[in-house]
Amino acid sequence: MEQHKYSSIPVLSDEGAYTGTVTEGDMLWYLLHSNLDMKDEKLEELPLEAVPRRNDYAPVNASSNMEDLLNKIMQQNFVPVVDDCDCFIGIIKRRDVIQYYYDRA
Secondary structure (H helix, E strand, O other), rough: OOOOOOOOEEEEEOOEEEEEEEEEHHHHHHHHHHOOOOOHHHHHHHHHOOOOOOOOOOOOOOOOOOHHHHHHHHHOOEEEEOOOOOOOEEEEEEOOOOHHHHHOO
């Protein structure tokens, strides 16, 4: 997350299904309230399922209309996109939606 300067990222199951969103705040609170040794190299192997998430970003289906996307993008920095099998296929950033409407104005 630090390398790419992300503050939140989608969490996927082993099968590729979108299961939620983890934020840097979720991770920091988890580490603060757990009794883990911060110098332990095993921290890198900690499963994301162990980190309680405060808020998951609601996804849209790839076949959703623009109104559904707008309702979600007003509340979230990005919207995860899933297919008909709930498999994650990408994200739409708020900036991209604003650019889309700006280009058409």
